[in-house]
Amino acid sequence: MNIKSHIHPQLIVMLTWHDFTVDNAKQVFEQCKHSKAQYWGFKEHPLPFEQMKELYSSMKQCGKTTLLEVVAYSEREGLEGAKMAAACQCDILMGTKFYDSINDYCRDHGIKYMPFVGNVQGRPSVLKGTVQGMIAQAQDYIARGAYGIDLLGYRYAGDAAALNKALVAAINAPVCLAGSIDSYQRLDEVLDANPWAFTIGSAFFENKFDGTFLEQVNKVCDYMSK
Helix, strand or coil: CCHHHCCCCEEEEECEECCEECCCHHHHHHHHCCCCCCEEEEECCCCCHHHHHHHHHHHHHCCCEEEEEECCCCHHHHHHHHHHHHHCCCCEEEECCCCHHHHHHHHHCCCEEECECCEEECCCCEEECCHHHHHHHHHHHHHCCCCCEEECHHHECCCHHHHHHHHHHHCCCCEEECCCCCCHHHHHHHHHHCCCEEEECHHHHCCCCCCCHHHHHHHHHHHHCC
16 A cells, blocks of 8 residues: 555544553543544553553454553663563554564564664653664665654644654654654644644643544544544
8 A cells, every 4th residue: 555545544543541551541541542533642651551451452352453652762771662662562562663573573473564764862752863864764764674663742842743743754664753642733734744644642731632532532533534
């Protein structure tokens, strides 16, 4: 399939607030498992591992596509995250800085790997770097076997909308715009950039789209497919 041929950007619901998984993630998913969102995920901290496995199992039983986003930057932490994703039978590993060891592990275990690009620091993450530098980095990662790119566009110190649009246009692979999408204006910018997917987590917990968690998820799904 031509990755540029997706109908509209897909919502990935993240059961996270400020880059950490919420304590009641399982309960929130249970309330929303019949929502219009196909893609669900959360972060590697702080949910206990057995609870993570149980939640991912519930998502899979509901036919959802699952993601783990690892907000860590060392090779050791990234590889630990990849092993966690494999043990939870996740479909996609997002985040980490790119390392060949992580890429190889994901390929060997049937996981689609979408690393960060740019200079990513902190938690919640902050993104720095030049647009052309990030495009070159992304192209290199795809050439080395990564499935796609995790772009923290709205954590960028510069012009986020311009970065998002430029990188998506330049990369012939799935791009996910992750983090800080919290308004209809930003949803319009996502539609304009037309990435494969985008994440929303904190904004749902902060009721930025006005309604119950389930109502907000469905509102965003409907808005993006209008």
